[in-house]
Amino acid sequence: MDKDQCAIGVDLGGTKVKVALVDGTGKILRKSRMATRTENGPDALVQEITRAVCDLRQEESVGPAGVGVGVAGQIATNGETVRLAPNLDWHDVELKDRLEQVLDLPVALVNDVRAATWGEWLFGAGRGCDDLICLFVGTGIGGGVVSGGRMLNGSSNTAGELGHMTVDLHGPPCNCENRGCLEALAGGWAIARRAREAVAADPRTGAPLKKLAADQGESITAELVARAAHAGDPLAGRIVAETAEALIAGTVGLVNAFNPQRLIFGGGVIEGLPELVERIDQGVRGRALKAACENLELLPAELHNDAGVVGAAALAMRCDEKKGADS
């Protein structure tokens, strides 16, 4: 990618919209963010995004090559329509066409987690690597897979739902229709649920965690569990250990199935418990097939919250390059 090139990346999530102007080295030149307002329907939200993109463009002398939008939802295989985005309450919104018409720039749509994977791959912990997996462990768990130098899309463009691999077939129900998914054991919501259940089951051991939550005027969240574990709370420590076990089990499966060179861990749970990466590393090396671990590195993500906008912008630059190459 050309260093002097730039593109705009949009990270369209259920609570926030982030917009950034990104150069060809993955550096953010300028950015803005706003709350996601879904209450007035898709048209109003598209208008707000358009305005934010235009604001960024006006402030720069170099014109962006295009706009990449990472959406917390399912993108149609043709890359033109947001088929379903539950947090935005969107169904079949033809976002690409709408944005292209008003912005007069090529627009690339991608799932938000896959956008973040693009970001880590091209400009983060995955630089220069042809076989990698990003696993983002936040409230939910999602991921992206690059194999043989190509991002896997799958047959209906939903590949990479790594949080919904079964790791405990007798395990607790997930938010999806399955049970014992990796997310149902190690996602932020599941950590919080397990902690609340543990406190209810053993009020004495759970008292410090309950008090910590009350003192801070919050309920028991994954973040609180992480802080309590770091402060030496035994119950929180146990929950974190169980979370690590689930992540090891899931990661072993990923390593054996995909044989990546790098496994990159990001997301809020990892940010709150960065020691998990080392712990998973040790566990995986003892349990995954030796031949699959030969070149394996486990690494924390590098771009943190910016992976999505950077990856979306990078995708827009690549699409533009590709178009140039095709014509």
Add this chain to the structure above:
Amino acid sequence: MDKDQCAIGVDLGGTKVKVALVDGTGKILRKSRMATRTENGPDALVQEITRAVCDLRQEESVGPAGVGVGVAGQIATNGETVRLAPNLDWHDVELKDRLEQVLDLPVALVNDVRAATWGEWLFGAGRGCDDLICLFVGTGIGGGVVSGGRMLNGSSNTAGELGHMTVDLHGPPCNCENRGCLEALAGGWAIARRAREAVAADPRTGAPLKKLAADQGESITAELVARAAHAGDPLAGRIVAETAEALIAGTVGLVNAFNPQRLIFGGGVIEGLPELVERIDQGVRGRALKAACENLELLPAELHNDAGVVGAAALAMRCDEKKGADS
């Protein structure tokens, strides 16, 4: 591939070596098989393979384009060396070079399960499909993944070890270092183990199965469990139901992670219990993410025991074509 083209496929397994002359439509023109004799070392076995290949060649007027060899072991990333084949007791055998020297034909090496996936993809249940997974459930469980029209190899050429995805993190130990692998619950050896344990734990309910084994002069095997289940034995029926549950859990993970269009089931356990495919299909549709199931078809493999030789031969033809295109 050219219909008039042909190539030789070799399926080099721990107990049998199969050799076949295959035409460009995947049809076997002629084949032979022999026991795998490992006791005299790699040189002797390579000589036997060479002889079998030469015999097939002599009987045909059309010269084969090349030889593909599917090996029950790990092939080096460069495709030239068998790094480790435990059942053959081979370590770092430079098979490609050795065979090319004596045969004077291009030779392609591939893992045996991946060869079978090539076979199903090009000439079996995967014909015309760009996104598919083959899951071979035999004594062990292995697979191959085609995504976006390309076979996944992974960073050290071991991608597709789908039997070693964790599906029950509290489950029984596997033959690998992990526990609760799909193979440790649904592979032939695991079915036999569970059945023997169930018979020991409940001799009364287990009596018919034990008697059936004794009558036939064999121990309790997965095949025997399948036959007993079909004959209405309740204990065998329970073991089969548990096997189906494990396969559903593993398949849900595969569907969510890879989003294939076709999932193709083969191997001895499926051949013995063909109704499993329908059962897994029903289970998966209720539990995998809806968006990932949109285009999904679950199918039995079509090439049965020939998938390996056909796939290996196909790979040899493709390599030859590719070379032609490159030069």
